[in-house]
Amino acid sequence: MSETADKIPAPPVPPVPPEQIKAIPVRHYGRWVAGALVIAVLVLIGTAFSNAKINYSIIPQYLTDGTILSGAWHTLYISVLAMALGLVLGVVIAVMRMSSNPVTSTVAWFYVWFFRGTPVLVQLLLWYNISLVFPVLNLGFYKNEMNQVMTPFLTALLGLGLNEAAYMSEIVRAGIQSVDLGQTEASHALGMTQGKTLRRVILPQAMRVIVPPTGNEFINMLKTSSLAYAVQFNELIKRATDISSTSLAVVEMYFVASIWYLILTTVFSIVQYYVERRYARGSSRSLPPTPLQRLRKNLRLFGSFRRPEVAR
C-alpha cells in the first residue's frame, strides 16, 4: 500500500451543482377524469332539485323566522344540557363499572345494558308517561303531581341525557383504561388518594381518548334531540312542522331545519377541534396546526399545483 502514497491524486469528482432540481411532475390524469364525473353528477342532481316543486325563494326568509330561531335555540340548549348530564353521569357509571365493589359494578352494567338496549324514542315516551307509574312525586321536602313536574323540557332532558350517559360511560371507561397503570402507581406513591388520582392524573390523560368520540356523540345529540318533538318539546323539527302545518311549505321547512342543523354541527366541529388540541398537550412534541394554519398551507400547496415551477 506504500506505493499508492506517492501516486498522483485522482482529479476530484466534480461536485453536484447546487441548482434546484427541475423535473416534470407526474401527471394525474385519473384525477381530472374523476373530477369531471363528480361535476357531471352534481349538475344532474342540481337540475333535478331545481325543477322539483319546491319553493326555494321562501327558505331564506324562514331561516331567520322567530319561531325557527327559537326552535334552533331549544335544540341547542337541550343538546348541551343532555350532553352535560350524559357526561357527568357517564363518568360516574364508568367509575362504578370499574369499581371492585360487585354491587356498584353490577348496577352500572345493568344501567348500560338497559339504556343502550332500548330505543331513545321509547325512553322519551316512557318519561312522557311516567305518571302512569308514579302519579305523584314525593321527595319529602317536595311533593307534586308527576304531570306537573314532567314538563316537556324535563322529559326531553331525562330521556336524552340518561340514554347518552350509557354511551358516554363506555367511552369514558375506554379512556380511563387507556391510561398506563404506572400513572396510578406514581400518583399513589406520592400520597394521592384514589379520588385525587382519578381527577388530577387519570381523567386529564383519558380526555385525549374521550374527546374525539364525545364530539361525535354531541353532534349526534344535536340531531337525535329532534326526537324530543314526540314529547312536545319545542325544538327545531317541532317548530318547523308547526309552521308547515299552517303555511303548507312542508319540504321547504325541512330544508330550513336542515340548514340550521348543518350550521350547528359545523360550529361544533370547529369547537371540537380546539378542545382536542387542548387535551393533546404533552402527548406529542409539538401541537398540530390549527385549521387556519392548515388552510394557509393548503392554499400555498394549491398555488404551487396551479403554477408548477418546472416549466419556467
Add this chain to the structure above:
Amino acid sequence: MSSLSKDTGIGRAPAGGPMVRAEGVHKSFGLSHILKGIDLEVNPREVFCIIGPSGSGKSTFLRCINHLEKISAGRLYVEGDLVGYRQRGDKLYELKEREVAAQRRDIGMVFQRFNLFPHMTALENIMEAPVQVKRESKAVARERAQRLLDRVGLGDRTGHYPAQLSGGQQQRVAIARALAMEPKLMLFDEPTSALDPELVGEVLDVMRDLAEDGMTMIVVTHEMGFAREVGDSLVFMDDGVVVESGHPREVLTNPQHERTRSFLSKVL
C-alpha cells in the same frame, strides 16, 4: 452541592431505631409465592442496595414498603410503624385509604419507567403532590420545585413536557418530584435500567449527591459500580429470599454463596 438538606429538610434523621424493618415478609400473587420470608433492616441515612436476577422479587419487595402491594405474611415497619395496618392487641386492622396515603407521603419512589405525568410540565409534575396532598400554596410549591429542578441540573427545563425531555432528564425530574414531598425514605426501582448508557451517569450523579446529603435510600439496581461506591449495605436476593448480605465491597468482591457467585459472574 450539598445544600439540599438545609433548604428542603431532606436527610433529617428519625429518632432512633431502623428506618425500615422487615420480619419474615411473604408475598403471594394467587398461587405463586414470590417473597418467601424477607428479614432485613435499613438504618437511617443508609444507602441500601438490592441486587438479584430478574423475577427474584426485588420490585415486589420495594412496592410492599409503600404498600403498593399488600404483604401476605410477616411484618413490615417504616420508622417503627406497621405499613398498611394498625395493631391492637394481637389483631391487625387494615388502614383506611386516607391513612395509607398519609404513610406514603413520607416515602418517595422512583420507577424504572419514570412515570412522569405527561400532561404536566416538569415544574407542574413536581408541584402536584405538595399542592394536592399537603395543601401547600402554589407559590411555595413552585419555588421549591424550581429549586429542586436547579438541583438536578434542569433549571432551564421548567416548562418542558415529559415528551420533550430525554430519558435521563425525565428520570431526574421524577427524582425531583419525589423529593418535593420531603420524604424520609427514597425507594429506587432500577432507576437507570430504561436509559441509554450515556444517560445513566447523570441520574447516578443525582443519586450520589442525595446519598451524600444523608437521605435514606433503598436502591434496586444493576449498577454494581454505584452499589460499590455509594452503597452502605447490599443484599443479594434470589427466588424470593435474601441469599447474602453485607457491605457492598465484601459481597461483590468476595461472595460467600454459590448463587451469588454465579449471578455476579454473569453481570460483572
